[in-house]
Amino acid sequence: MSATEVLRAPHPHEFDPYKLGHGNGGGHHDYATGHGEGGPASKRVIVGYGFWLFLLSDIVLFSCFFAAHAVLQTATAGGPTGPQLFDPFSVALETACLLTSSFTCGLSAVAAGVRNMLWTQVFLFITGILGLAFLLLEAHDFAAMMARGASPQISAFWSSFFAVVGCHGGHVTVGLLWLGTMMAQVFFKGFRPNIMRRLVCFNLFWHMLDIIWVALFTIVYLIGEGR
Amino acid sequence: MTDERNADDEGNVGDVGPGFMEAADHSVRQGIQGYLMGFALAALLTVASFYVLHTTLIWGPGIVVMLGVLAVAQIGVHLVFFMHLTTAPDNTNNVLALAFGILIVVLIIGGSIWIMNRLDERLMPIEQTTGQTMQMP
Secondary structure, three states: OOOHHHHOOOOHHOOOOOOOOOOOOOOOOOOOOOOHOOOOHHHHHHHHHHHHHHHHHHHHHHHHHHHHHOOOOOOOOOOOHHHHHHHHHHHHHHHHHHOOOOOOOOOOOHHHOOOOOOHHHHHHHHHHHHHHHHHHHHHHHHHHHHHHHOOOOOOOHHHHHHHHHHHHHHHHHHHHHHHHHHHHHHHHOOOOOHHHHHHHHHHHHHHHHHHEEEEEHHHHHHHHHHH | HHHHHHHOOOOOOOOOOOOOHHHHHOOOOHHHHHHHHHHHHHHHHHHHHHHHHHHOOOOOOHHHHHHHHHHHHHHHHHHHHHHOOOOOOHHHHHHHHHHHHHHHHHHHHHHHHHHHEEEEEHOHHHHHHHHHHHHHH
């Protein structure tokens, strides 16, 4: 057996389902991109990774608010407690809105993937409407709680409650502004690579908001009520 | 622009970041099926969370644990079906970053609850201390 035969790698597709040796079928033929000699990863992967890091840091920010709320569960200072004022039906409705909007946001990504302008815009619009419905319901909840004597300055419990739920609501508001911007950009600029990457980031952001909401309705509303 | 577009969209079949839907061999049908599956699972887990709260099927103190398990499961569903976090090699960085994020979150929330509960145990209740000082002549 000659040296060249020993060094020659077998055809990768035979044993390499994840194409570790053949990252793409294009220019860098024998190496996966992002792995040493394969050259840098594609821009989309890098943008996704960077935005993912931002989202994780955002989740860490939220975890601080969650920690404060968990610690201050019983610090109601003689004022109203959470379970007295929470409206489980409204929370369920908000959850349904946000979960469905996450779903339609995913469908808009599918439509954008095949560059279908009409369905991309339709699903983004439905996502926005559901997000807006969520915000209005939440604002209505806040108003009802304040009317019954639970404003942020009443006790540490209500301060932490309005901080964590309000921070999430603020993120949804920013997300809606971003959504409107994306709809306009997709409409006027088309599915250019940079617009597609922004859509990827927006999708990640919107799904992250839903993940935060899962933690939020579990910790703040359900476990708070269970106590 | 054409080059960038090719590199972005047609190559790198196993090379997708989180949230990116369309690789070369994914049809629209598969994409919609994935999101439908995720939506159904997430909805099921959400309904279960709201149901568990008022059920008598589970021993009372276990309900909180059950809610935590359901929430973690649902977050997992979101990560896999909506954000497309996979075990593919080009997702390794994303998964590692997620693992680090979870570590920090667990430290912050778990650590806060742990320390504050221990403090509560060690400090005497306020009524008791004031009562003692008042009794002292």
